[in-house]
Amino acid sequence: MSSVPIGTVIDARYRILGELGRGGMGTVYEAEHVTIRKPVALKLLDPLLGRNDAHAQRFEREAFAAGRIEHPNCVTVSDFGRHEDGSLYLVMELVRGRSLADVLDDEQRFAWPRALHIARHVLRGLAHAHAAGIVHRDIKPENIVLVDHDGDPDFAKILDFGIAKLVGDAAADAGGEQLTQAGFTVGTPTYLSPEQAFGDEIDARSDLYSLSVVLYEMLAGRPPFVSGDKLAVLSMHVGRAVPPLAEVAPDAAVPPAVERLVLRGLAKRRDDRIQTAEAYIEAIDRCLAAVPAASRAPAPIATPAPAPHGRAATPGPIAPATPGPVAPAPGPAATPPPATGSAPGATAGRAAVVAPAGLPPPSGTEPTVWAPPPAAADPLARVRRWLPRVAAAVVALLIAAAVASHLLGSHDARFDALVDQLRTGKTCAERREAVLGLRELRDKRAIKELKRARYRMRGGVLGIGDRNTNKCLKADAEAAIEFLQSL
Numbered sequence: 001m002s003s004v005p006i007g008t009v010i011d012a013r014y015r016i017l018g019e020l021g022r023g024g025m026g027t028v029y030e031a032e033h034v035t036i037r038k039p040v041a042l043k044l045l046d047p048l049l050g051r052n053d054a055h056a057q058r059f060e061r062e063a064f065a066a067g068r069i070e071h072p073n074c075v076t077v078s079d080f081g082r083h084e085d086g087s088l089y090l091v092m093e094l095v096r097g098r099s100l101a102d103v104l105d106d107e108q109r110f111a112w113p114r115a116l117h118i119a120r121h122v123l124r125g126l127a128h129a130h131a132a133g134i135v136h137r138d139i140k141p142e143n144i145v146l147v148d149h150d151g152d153p154d155f156a157k158i159l160d161f162g163i164a165k166l167v168g169d170a171a172a173d174a175g176g177e178q179l180t181q182a183g184f185t186v187g188t189p190t191y192l193s194p195e196q197a198f199g200d201e202i203d204a205r206s207d208l209y210s211l212s213v214v215l216y217e218m219l220a221g222r223p224p225f226v227s228g229d230k231l232a233v234l235s236m237h238v239g240r241a242v243p244p245l246a247e248v249a250p251d252a253a254v255p256p257a258v259e260r261l262v263l264r265g266l267a268k269r270r271d272d273r274i275q276t277a278e279a280y281i282e283a284i285d286r287c288l289a290a291v292p293a294a295s296r297a298p299a300p301i302a303t304p305a306p307a308p309h310g311r312a313a314t315p316g317p318i319a320p321a322t323p324g325p326v327a328p329a330p331g332p333a334a335t336p337p338p339a340t341g342s343a344p345g346a347t348a349g350r351a352a353v354v355a356p357a358g359l360p361p362p363s364g365t366e367p368t369v370w371a372p373p374p375a376a377a378d379p380l381a382r383v384r385r386w387l388p389r390v391a392a393a394v395v396a397l398l399i400a401a402a403v404a405s406h407l408l409g410s411h412d413a414r415f416d417a418l419v420d421q422l423r424t425g426k427t428c429a430e431r432r433e434a435v436l437g438l439r440e441l442r443d444k445r446a447i448k449e450l451k452r453a454r455y456r457m458r459g460g461v462l463g464i465g466d467r468n469t470n471k472c473l474k475a476d477a478e479a480a481i482e483f484l485q486s487l
């Protein structure tokens with residue numbers, strides 16, 4: 001969508017002062033209330049999407065969800081309405097700070113006390129949202145902003161409830177209809193919970209998993225699962241054990257109790273995770289209390305090289321697997337069987353899996369000991385060894401099919417909307433905007449429509465004296481045709 005000129009007044013109440021950023025659904029502007037001169041952030045939905053009932057309902061759902069939340073660790077929404085051109089808008093608290101993603105890009109990773117401090121802020125906001133019947137579904141560094149509040153430079157606030165799920169009374173108050181369906185992306189692959197990857201029903205524990213991914217990234221300088229292939233990342237969430245911090249960030253000096261806490265938050269099965277945001281906060285507090293004060297001083301942090309996924313690479317060389325969260329027991333070293341389900345981490349040698357200091361083991365479990373299998377030949381041993389890998393491959397294929405369906409539906413819906421705008425747009429400028437959008441989609445099906453759109457003859461009699469009402473977009477259409485034909 002094109003930018004709204006500075007000075008434009010939205011709905012006779014909010015004057016646009018400048019652009020703050022833009023995303024897939026629209027643009028966020030700095031604005032002020034024209035009467036009381038209060039500074040605000042105004043999110044304006046793309047007019048093209050606003051004409052789509054599903055997108056409009058989703059935007060209204062964001063306003064409803066965020067409007068139910070009033071907490072220091074969540075960005076406050078104060079108004080919602082429609083601009084004269086039909087665009088929906090959302091008015092939010094204007095936050096002066098930096099996204100956690102930007103800070104991580106600059107600093108790579110944090111000392112563990114700072115990481116726990118930020119995570120604790122996010123958990124406070126999530127606890128309030130969950131109590132209001134709202135599951136965020138997209139907790140990630142880009143949706144967490146750090147501000148200086150009451151002398152705390154790392155006061156965290158949660159942003160963007162655009163794909164939030166409403167449950168219980170919140171869903172009933174909003175009419176009970178859920179908007180998640182094929183064609184809409186729900187969540188960001190790097191931070192998705194296993195149940196989100198599967199497309200299963202989710203609850204508040206999915207947010208806690210995503211927060212644990214963020215916490216791991218703050219400690220390690222990269223998320224636990226990294227790949228240029230989004231489908232591969234989803235399959236890792238479902239079937240691969242979390243890499244020990246000793247491998248990913250050997251010089252991070254994260255206490256074993258802290259790592260065990262993170263691993264429990266990243267359990268594959270939601271029943272094995274910490275169950276509520278409040279319990280997670282209590283676990284952080286117990287973990288801090290259990291770690292001697294002398295060990296809390298952060299070690300020097302080496303700056304790792306940039307990684308392909310855009311956050312940070314593994315600092316230094318890869319060290320042998322020396323997991324912090326397990327205590328070695330006597331006996332010959334052996335390799336444990338491949339991790340499946342909610343494996344809390346890799347295990348080297350014969351190891352006892354114990355609960356963190358100050359933390360009880362997951363509900364319904366007792367500390368257990370894994371020992372190497374007997375040396376006797378087992379004709380089914382090879383089958384058992386390969387079964388988890390085969391299962392992981394099947395899961396990856398299922399996830400690939402599901403995600404492909406989502407992406408295809410979203411792409412096709414956008415394509416159809418742009419073609420409709422190109423054909424029926426009231427002004428040449430509006431139809432030109434559709435040309436640019438079709439080029440961005442990189443879909444060769446648009447070539448036929450673009451060729452036809454170069455000439456839109458109107459007026460005259462029997463072809464005499466008519467004029468091309470698409471003259472303003474002809475050059476852009478020809479450039480788009482040439483671009484698409486080159487793909």
